[in-house]
Structures are given as C-alpha cells and as structure tokens.
Amino acid sequence: MTDDTIGGRGVNAPDVVRRDLSTEALLTVRDLRVEFGKKGQRPTTAVDEVTFEIRRGEHLGIVGESGSGKSVTSLAIMGLLPATGVRVSGQIMFDGEDLLAASEKRMRDVRGRDIAMIFQDPMTSLNPVVTIGTQISEVIRGHRDMGKAEANERAVELLRKVAMPDPGRRMKEYPHQLSGGMRQRVLIAIALANEPQLLIADEPTTALDVTIQAQILEILKQVVADTGTALIMITHDLGVVAGLCDSVHVMYQGRVVESAQRRPLFAEPRHPYTGGLLASVPRLDSPRGQPLKPIPGSPTDVLPWTQGCAFTPRCANRIDTCTEKTPALKIEGQRALRCFNPLTLSSAGGATP
Amino acid sequence: MTMAPPLMSPSDPMLGVDPEHGTSLWRGAWRRLRRNPVAILGALLVLAFVLIAVFASALAPYAANSREWASEVTLTSVPGPREGNLLGIDRYGSDLYSQLLYGARQSLIIGVVSTLLGLVVGAMLGILAGGLGAKVDMVVMRIVDILLSIPSLLLAVSIVAVLGQNRYAVMIAIASAQVPVFARLLRGTMLSQARSDYVLAATSLGLRRRTIVMGHVLPNSLGPTIVQATLNLSTAVIEVAALSFLGLGESDPAVAEWGRMLVAAQDRFASSPQLALWPGLAIAVSALGFTLLGEALREALDPKGRR
Amino acid sequence: MLRFVVRRLALMVPVLVGLSILLFVWIRALPGEPARSMLGQRATPEAIERINNLYGFNDPVLQQYFTYVGRLIRGDFGESTRNGDPVVSTFFDQFPATIELSFAALLFAIVLGIPLGYWAGRRVGGWLDNVIVSTSLLGVVTPVFFLAILLKLVFAEYLDWFPTSRRSDARIEATHITNFYVLDGLITREWDAAWDAIVHLILPGIALGTIPLAIIVRITRAAVADVMGEDYVRTAYSKGLDPAIIRNRHVMRNALLPVVTTIGLQTGLLLSGAVLTESVFEIGGIGRYLFEAISQRDYPVLQAYILFIALIFSIVNLLVDVSYGVIDPRVRVS
Numbered sequence: 001m002t003d004d005t006i007g008g009r010g011v012n013a014p015d016v017v018r019r020d021l022s023t024e025a026l027l028t029v030r031d032l033r034v035e036f037g038k039k040g041q042r043p044t045t046a047v048d049e050v051t052f053e054i055r056r057g058e059h060l061g062i063v064g065e066s067g068s069g070k071s072v073t074s075l076a077i078m079g080l081l082p083a084t085g086v087r088v089s090g091q092i093m094f095d096g097e098d099l100l101a102a103s104e105k106r107m108r109d110v111r112g113r114d115i116a117m118i119f120q121d122p123m124t125s126l127n128p129v130v131t132i133g134t135q136i137s138e139v140i141r142g143h144r145d146m147g148k149a150e151a152n153e154r155a156v157e158l159l160r161k162v163a164m165p166d167p168g169r170r171m172k173e174y175p176h177q178l179s180g181g182m183r184q185r186v187l188i189a190i191a192l193a194n195e196p197q198l199l200i201a202d203e204p205t206t207a208l209d210v211t212i213q214a215q216i217l218e219i220l221k222q223v224v225a226d227t228g229t230a231l232i233m234i235t236h237d238l239g240v241v242a243g244l245c246d247s248v249h250v251m252y253q254g255r256v257v258e259s260a261q262r263r264p265l266f267a268e269p270r271h272p273y274t275g276g277l278l279a280s281v282p283r284l285d286s287p288r289g290q291p292l293k294p295i296p297g298s299p300t301d302v303l304p305w306t307q308g309c310a311f312t313p314r315c316a317n318r319i320d321t322c323t324e325k326t327p328a329l330k331i332e333g334q335r336a337l338r339c340f341n342p343l344t345l346s347s348a349g350g351a352t353p
Numbered sequence: 354m355t356m357a358p359p360l361m362s363p364s365d366p367m368l369g370v371d372p373e374h375g376t377s378l379w380r381g382a383w384r385r386l387r388r389n390p391v392a393i394l395g396a397l398l399v400l401a402f403v404l405i406a407v408f409a410s411a412l413a414p415y416a417a418n419s420r421e422w423a424s425e426v427t428l429t430s431v432p433g434p435r436e437g438n439l440l441g442i443d444r445y446g447s448d449l450y451s452q453l454l455y456g457a458r459q460s461l462i463i464g465v466v467s468t469l470l471g472l473v474v475g476a477m478l479g480i481l482a483g484g485l486g487a488k489v490d491m492v493v494m495r496i497v498d499i500l501l502s503i504p505s506l507l508l509a510v511s512i513v514a515v516l517g518q519n520r521y522a523v524m525i526a527i528a529s530a531q532v533p534v535f536a537r538l539l540r541g542t543m544l545s546q547a548r549s550d551y552v553l554a555a556t557s558l559g560l561r562r563r564t565i566v567m568g569h570v571l572p573n574s575l576g577p578t579i580v581q582a583t584l585n586l587s588t589a590v591i592e593v594a595a596l597s598f599l600g601l602g603e604s605d606p607a608v609a610e611w612g613r614m615l616v617a618a619q620d621r622f623a624s625s626p627q628l629a630l631w632p633g634l635a636i637a638v639s640a641l642g643f644t645l646l647g648e649a650l651r652e653a654l655d656p657k658g659r660r
Numbered sequence: 661m662l663r664f665v666v667r668r669l670a671l672m673v674p675v676l677v678g679l680s681i682l683l684f685v686w687i688r689a690l691p692g693e694p695a696r697s698m699l700g701q702r703a704t705p706e707a708i709e710r711i712n713n714l715y716g717f718n719d720p721v722l723q724q725y726f727t728y729v730g731r732l733i734r735g736d737f738g739e740s741t742r743n744g745d746p747v748v749s750t751f752f753d754q755f756p757a758t759i760e761l762s763f764a765a766l767l768f769a770i771v772l773g774i775p776l777g778y779w780a781g782r783r784v785g786g787w788l789d790n791v792i793v794s795t796s797l798l799g800v801v802t803p804v805f806f807l808a809i810l811l812k813l814v815f816a817e818y819l820d821w822f823p824t825s826r827r828s829d830a831r832i833e834a835t836h837i838t839n840f841y842v843l844d845g846l847i848t849r850e851w852d853a854a855w856d857a858i859v860h861l862i863l864p865g866i867a868l869g870t871i872p873l874a875i876i877v878r879i880t881r882a883a884v885a886d887v888m889g890e891d892y893v894r895t896a897y898s899k900g901l902d903p904a905i906i907r908n909r910h911v912m913r914n915a916l917l918p919v920v921t922t923i924g925l926q927t928g929l930l931l932s933g934a935v936l937t938e939s940v941f942e943i944g945g946i947g948r949y950l951f952e953a954i955s956q957r958d959y960p961v962l963q964a965y966i967l968f969i970a971l972i973f974s975i976v977n978l979l980v981d982v983s984y985g986v987i988d989p990r991v992r993v994s
Binding site: 619 | 806812927973
Binding site for chain 1: 891894901987
C-alpha cells in the first residue's frame with residue numbers, strides 16, 4: 001500500500017454513506033445495534049449506532065478494548081450471533097444484499113465463500129479430532145463442486161501459500177501436533193480457501209507469542225494483497241493497525257468514538273480515548289525516556305451512553321457536559337468524532353512529527 | 354500431595370486468590386437453590402418422604418403387618434380401595450396404605466445409613482489417594498478399580514451372603530457399592546484442586562501440606578461430594594428395594610418394605626395391579642426427590658451454572 | 661496404538677489378581693465351613709469330606725490360594741452345588757441370552773439416547789430440552805424391576821402386543837447354532853424364528869435399557885452443550901458448512917468422547933439390571949441363573965460368575981479406552 005491510495009479513500013466516515021457510494025462499497029454497516037438479554041430481563045446493549053463501510057480491497061481497522069463491541073460487530077456481520085436472546089437491528093449491506101434480512105440458508109452460502117473470518121485463539125479454533133487436511137478441504141468442497149482429490153490438492157496449495165512448512169505432511173496431522181503459529185496459518189488458509197471478497201480477522205495475533213505475531217501479520221498482509229480481499233482487522237493493538245490498515249474506527253463501549261484515515265488519526269488523535277490508546281503504545285519515534293502513559297481506570301468504569309459519554313469516568317478532558325448529554329458522532333471533514341471536548345493538537349498524545 | 358509442575362510463575366498477580374473459597378460460593382448457591390423450582394420440588398418430595406418415614410406409626414391408620422383382612426384375600430382376588438382402606442388390602446391381608454407408609458421407614462434408614470457409610474469410607478480412601486502422594490494413590494485406586502469391576506448388585510449380594518440376611522448387612526452391602534464412587538470423586542477433585550493456582554500460591558507462601566489439604570483443598574471438594582451423596586441416596590433407595598426383590602433384604606417378615614411388596618405383588622399382577630403399582634411408585638417418587646435435589650444442588654454449586 | 665492396548669491390558673492384571681484374592685477370601689468368610697456353604701445345609705459328612713479333599717480346604721491357606729488360582733488358569737471354575745454341572749459350561753450356555761438382551765437394551769439406549777441428547781443439548785433451556793431432561797429423570801429413578809413388571813403387565817398381559825416371557829415361542833421351530841437366537845435365525849435363514857426372537861427381546865430390552873437411555877441422554881446433552889460453545893464449532897459455522905457436517909464431524913465427534921466412556925460404564929449396570937429383568941421375563945440367561953444361585957446360596961456359581969463378569973467388565977472398559985483412542989487423536993500419542 002502506498003500513501004496516495006490511502007489519501008484517495010475518504011469513505012469510512014458516515015458522511016460518505018449519505019453521499020451514496022453503495023455501488024462502490026462492498027460492505028456497508030448502517031446503525032447496527034445488538035442487544036443481549038433473556039426474555040423478561042432488561043436487555044444490555046453491546047453495540048449501538050455502528051456505521052461504517054468498506055470498499056473492495058480496502059483494509060479497515062476496528063480498535064478498542066475488550067468489551068468494546070468490536071467482536072460482536074464482526075459476529076453480527078457473519079450472522080453468527082446466537083439465535084435466541086439477541087436482538088440485532090440496523091442494516092448490513094453486502095454486495096447489494098441486506099445480510100440481516102437473509103435466510104440462514106443464504107448466509108451459509110455467504111459464509112466461508114464471500115465473507116470469511118479468522119478468530120482470536122488458534123489453540124481452540126480448530127477441531128481437535130479432525131485432520132488439518134479435512135478442515136481445509138471441507139470449506140472448499142462446501143462451496144464448490146470439487147472432488148476430494150482436487151480439494152486436497154488445493155488445500156496443500158493453500159498451506160504452501162501461508163508458508164506452512166512441509167504442507168503435504170501437515171494434511172494428515174491433527175491440531176495438537178501443530179504450534180500456535182502453525183495453527184493460525186491453517187486458520188488463515190481456511191479463511192482464504194474460497195478467495196472471499198471480505199475477510200474479518202478478530203484479533204488474529206493476540207493469542208500468539210510476540211515473535212510469531214509479526215510473522216503471521218506479514219503472511220496475512222501478503223495473502224490479502226495477493227487476492228485483493230477486503231480486510232476488517234479487529235484489534236486492541238494500534239501497532240497492528242499502523243502496519244496494515246487504510247482507515248481506523250475506534251470503538252468504546254459499543255459505539256464508534258472516532259473514525260479517520262490511519263495517518264491523520266495517528267498524527268492527530270482527537271478523541272481523548274484514541275489519544276490515550278496512542279500514548280500507551282511504545283513508539284520508536286517518541287523521545288528517549290518519555291514514559292508510557294496508561295489510560296487510567298478500567299473498561300468497567302463506565303457511564304451508560306444514555307447518561308452521557310461512556311468514557312467520562314476515565315477521561316482527563318471531561319467537562320460538565322459529558323455527564324449531561326450523550327455525545328453524537330459528528331463529521332468534520334474526513335473524520336468522525338464523538339466528543340464534547342476533543343483533544344487539540346498541542347494536548348494530543350499522538351505522534352508529534 | 355502430588356503437585357503438578359507450576360503453570361505460572363510465583364510472581365503472577367493472579368496468584369493468591371482463591372476463587373471458590375469463602376462463604377460467597379455457598380451463599381450464592383443457597384440463593385440460586387431457593388429460586389429454582391426443581392430444587393423446591395425435590396426438597397418437598399424429600400421432606401415428605403422423611404416425615405412419612407419418621408411419623409409412619411402416627412400417620413398410618415392401622416398397625417404394621419396387621420393382617421386384619423387376611424381372610425378376604427383369596428387366590429384370585431385381593432380387595433381393592435374401599436372405605437377404611439384407602440388403597441385396598443395387600444397380599445397378606447394388611448392395609449396397603451399403612452404398609453406403604455411403614456415401608457418408607459425402612460428405605461430411609463437403610464438409604465441414609467448406607468450412603469453415610471459409603472461417603473465416610475469412600476472419602477477416607479479418596480483423601481488418602483489424593484493427598485498422600487503417588488504410591489498411596491496407586492494402591493488405593495487399584496482397590497477402587499477392583500470394587501468397580503464388580504457390578505454393584507453382585508457386590509451387594511456377595512456381602513449379604515457373608516454377613517447374613519439382616520438390615521445391617523444390607524446397609525454395608527449398599528455402602529460398599531458407593532465407596533469407590535466417593536473415593537474416585539474426592540480424589541479427582543482433590544487432584545485438580547491441587548493443580549490450581551491458589552494451592553500453588555499457598556505452597557509458595559510456605560504453608561504446610563496438611564494445612565493446605567485441610568484448609569483449602571478439602572473445603573473446595575465438598576460441593577461435588579454433597580451433590581454425589583444426594584444423588585446416591587436416590588440409588589440407595591432403589592437398591593434397598595432391588596435387594597429385597599432378589600430375596601436378600603430384611604428377613605423379618607413383620608417389617609414392611611417396598612421391594613418385598615413388589616415381589617409379593619408379582620403373582621397377582623393380572624387381577625390386582627395396584628399391589629405392584631403403589632410400592633413401585635413409592636420407590637420411584639422418593640428416588641426422584643433425591644435426584645431432583647441433587648441435580649439442583651449441582652447446578653447451584655457449579656460455577657458454570659451461573660450463566 | 662498397540663503399545664497403548666498392551667499397557668492397558670497390563671493394568672488389568674493387578675485388578676484380576678486382587679479380585680481373585682477377594683473372591684478366595686470371600687468364599688472362606690461365608691458363615692460355616694466352606695464345604696457346607698458350598699454344598700448347602702443337607703450335606704452329608706461324606707460329601708463334605710469329599711469337597712474338603714477336592715478343594716484342598718485342609719491345606720495351608722497360601723497353598724489353597726495357589727491351588728485355586730491354578731484351577732482358574734486351567735479353566736476349572738468348579739461345579740454348581742445344586743446340580744453338579746461345571747460352572748463354565750453353564751455360563752457359556754446362558755451367556756448368549758444375556759449378551760443378546762444387554763445388546764438389545766444398549767441398542768435401544770444408544771439409538772434413542774444420542775439423538776435425544778443432541779436435540780436437548782443444542783438448545784439448553786428450550787422447551788424440547790426441558791421435556792427431554794424431565795423425562796430422562798423419570799427414567800433414572802424408575803427401578804428396573806418395577807419397569808419390567810409394569811411393561812409386562814401393560815404390553816404383554818393387558819394389551820397382548822408382546823409375549824410375556826422367555827426368549828422364543830415354543831411353537832416356532834428353530835435351529836440353534838450360537839445360542840444367540842436372533843443371530844441363529846439370520847444364519848439359518850429361519851426368518852420367522854429371527855423375528856420371533858426379536859419380538860421377545862423388545863419388552864425386556866426396553867426395561868433394561870431405560871436407565872442407560874436416561875443416562876446417555878443426559879451425558880450427551882451435557883457434552884453437546886459444552887461442545888456447542890467451543891471455538892472450533894464457531895469456526896465450523898463461519899465456514900458456511902452443511903448443517904449435517906457441522907453436527908456429525910464437528911459437534912458429535914467431540915461430544916461422543918464422554919458418551920463412549922459412559923456407555924462403557926453401563927456394563928455393570930446392565931449386568932445388575934439383567935439379573936432383575938431376566939427374572940421378571942423368565943429369560944434363561946446368566947442373570948436368571950445368578951438370581952437362582954443367590955436365592956439357593958450356590959456359592960461356587962456366584963464366585964465364578966462374579967469373576968467372569970468382572971473380566972467382561974474389564975474387557976469392555978479396555979474396548980472403551982481403545983475406541984477413545986480411535987475417536988480422539990490426542991489419546992493415541994500420550
């Protein structure tokens with residue numbers, strides 16, 4: 001990816017949706033809201049007012065702490081939320097079709113063929129009693145009219161593509177015989193088996209050793225680039241976003257608090273939460289000896305969005321308005337921001353070039 | 354105690370926290386139990402069963418084994434329900450309803466005593482195996498394997514054969530079938546507890562092994578044991594009847610016993626099915642009570658059940 | 661895999677040795693002299709003397725034990741005190757009937773139990789789950805002998821849909837080769853005899869199979885509910901696979917592990933239950949023979965049968981462990 005391609009795409013903020021680019025967008029999520037709750041209980045809102053879109057070949061990052069609703073968003077796109085106890089509303093338009101209105105049978109066709117997903121924990125995401133070969137070839141044969149031998153050949157080829165050593169032998173092995181990094185390669189191979197148009201990667205490197213993380217990211221980057229697949233990278237790690245994504249959405253407690261292109265976001269974070277995230281990440285270009293600043297408090301110190309800004313209890317920039325009104329997502333040029341008292345350039349914790 | 358290799362470094366901040374210890378587990382379990390209709394139903398059935406057993410002589414309209422209406426019992430017919438005899442007359446001419454009430458006594462006494470006995474002996478074996486190292490564990494578990502390789506009913510039969518036909522023999526017989534169950538359970542929970550982080554933390558703090566076993570491991574293994582004991586009471590009630598059914602139960606004919614009532618009813622099936630129906634139901638319902646209560650307890654104590 | 665089997669076989673040895681000691685002690689712990697308890701109360705002094713010499717009851721205890729073990733190894737398990745028949749040959753005459761019954765019961769329990777447990781476990785807390793779980797609770801608490809009596813009363817005597825007792829109808833001519841009546845009927849192509857044998861198995865099979873059924877339902881339900889929450893099942897769904905493949909390859913293959921163990925553990929329960937079921941339905945298997953041996957204090961028979969049954973039990977457990985290895989590749993390596 002070169003910088004000018006990034007600059008050319010100002011499509012992630014909600015104002016873009018109003019400009020009606022739906023013919024260009026591969027996936028458009030509009031006002032997604034997910035509520036969990038058993039019958040008779042007051043539902044809890046896991047995701048609300050989530051709106052974004054992604055174009056073919058684009059790489060989009062969704063960033064937030066655990067519990068911010070990023071994984072729920074991806075499961076909603078896949079149609080993998082449990083059938084009972086969950087209410088999903090809004091719109092998920094994929095290639096001109098509303099996936100929220102699609103039948104389960106239709107979703108089965110979409111999953112694994114048009115949209116694929118890589119999950120967080122490679123140690124538990126592969127079936128322990130089925131060979132690697134079967135786990136790859138079954139997704140090929142599930143969506144294509146292909147014989148067993150041919151599917152196996154394709155599976156070996158996929159394993160080679162994700163730089164699996166000795167792919168032929170791995171086909172007959174079981175997950176417990178593979179290391180975590182190798183298992184994640186298998187999961188990537190499975191996800192890319194049918195050359196999907198969209199790949200959702202939910203914290204694909206979090207469970208891996210730090211040394212393996214870079215390797216896996218590199219492989220992921222390469223295979224995605226090779227096939228022109230659009231990528232939604234879900235992560236809590238801004239470092240992952242920095243090396244991979246064109247645009248970034250920062251989520252907090254189920255809502256998007258800031259969206260921007262990667263470069264401006266890193267250079268000039270406006271939301272105090274984004275600023276805090278950036279300040280807590282070690283950077284090569286920060287002055288020597290400058291301490292890392294963690295965000296105070298924990299994601300459990302929250303105010304419900306209905307009573308103000310959820311980040312208020314942890315926010316250094318809070319003003320009285322923050323606990324009086326719910327901030328709306330406001331569009332300012334290429335950026336969308338949900339904050340009453342955003343950071344200014346000087347107070348921003350981001351990189352000051 | 355056999356310690357698993359440390360999974361975490363002693364400096365891990367998660368250490369030293371005992372997630373299950375303290376009163377919150379039991380208080381939470383009690384709260385869940387009170388709200389669970391299954392638990393309430395089970396508790397009511399068990400309560401009814403115990404009350405009937407204890408107050409049988411006050412509740413029963415007639416004396417046990419009175420044989421008052423023996424003259425009315427013929428080869429082809431037994432008097433059915435009528436005024437004065439709620440459920441009719443039994444095979445030997447006593448009031449069937451009264452006999453049923455007295456029968457609860459036998460099931461309760463033998464059931465409770467044998468389960469307690471099985472629990473105590475099994476728990477001791479389990480604690481030996483789980484708490485005294487690999488060698489003791491090896492020996493105890495082989496003994497348990499041997500006991501487990503004999504079907505419980507045959508084990509009970511062999512013991513009654515040695516000890517003679519009386520209620521104490523029946524108690525020991527049923528208890529011995531429960532011993533391996535409790536031993537395995539307690540050993541298993543203790544070993545898994547021993548592997549947990551809080552035990553590691555306690556060890557790293559220099560606590561004595563005995564203190565850890567008694568103060569931490571054992572209390573945490575109590576939950577599954579209580580659940581199992583409640584469930585075993587249900588099995589015990591059925592086994593008391595099964596042994597009688599095989600002719601190995603209480604030998605004193607004056608004692609009313611559900612299993613024996615079923616045997617006596619067998620040759621009067623076609624004409625008087627109620628003779629088999631009532632004692633059978635009595636066994637099933639009292640077993641159901643203990644099972645429901647045990648299941649509800651398990652659910653209440655299982656942290657996974659808190660979803 | 662072979663090494664795994666051999667190691668498992670080696671583990672059986674101490675159990676069997678321990679059991680032989682236990683049974684040896686047991687027969688000597690019986691009230692009265694062993695010879696009298698073997699022969700019964702009406703035994704003449706001559707007969708007792710004969711037994712004492714035959715079994716070496718006058719020898720030192722240790723020597724007696726080794727004599728006993730030596731006899732066991734040679735396949736001499738003693739004789740019935742009731743009719744003097746060698747225990748081994750009686751056992752193998754009756755064994756097919758019990759195996760057939762247990763097999764029918766287990767078949768009933770598995771064929772019905774696994775799908776029911778699957779449906780319940782798919783939606784824990786749903787109405788289907790509630791119905792299945794409460795029904796299975798009833799299955800667990802109903803005593804085998806009561807259920808057997810009830811089924812016989814309703815379906816055989818009152819409705820007359822099934823035969824009341826025995827393994828076959830005396831009016832149907834059948835050739836018996838293996839003493840497995842259903843199998844015999846199939847081998848000899850005497851279809852009516854095979855069908856007759858099946859019809860005779862239905863009620864006892866249901867009576868004996870109900871408790872295993874209830875247990876299998878509950879274990880399958882719990883296992884399926886657990887597996888449904890696993891990440892790899894989510895992966896399988898994210899692949900857009902056919903629901904049947906997700907069910908069979910991803911859910912059931914993993915959920916079966918605890919179910920297989922449970923099925924193995926049912927052996928003891930089945931044999932205990934067979935004693936009771938066979939006595940109600942007058943089926944001439946080892947259960948009924950044991951019942952008679954119990955009521956007539958035929959100790960050599962009891963002693964030998966307990967040993968046989970324990971041996972069968974151990975072999976079944978071995979098979980369970982082996983099949984475990986077949987299902988779960990992780991077991992094979994460790």
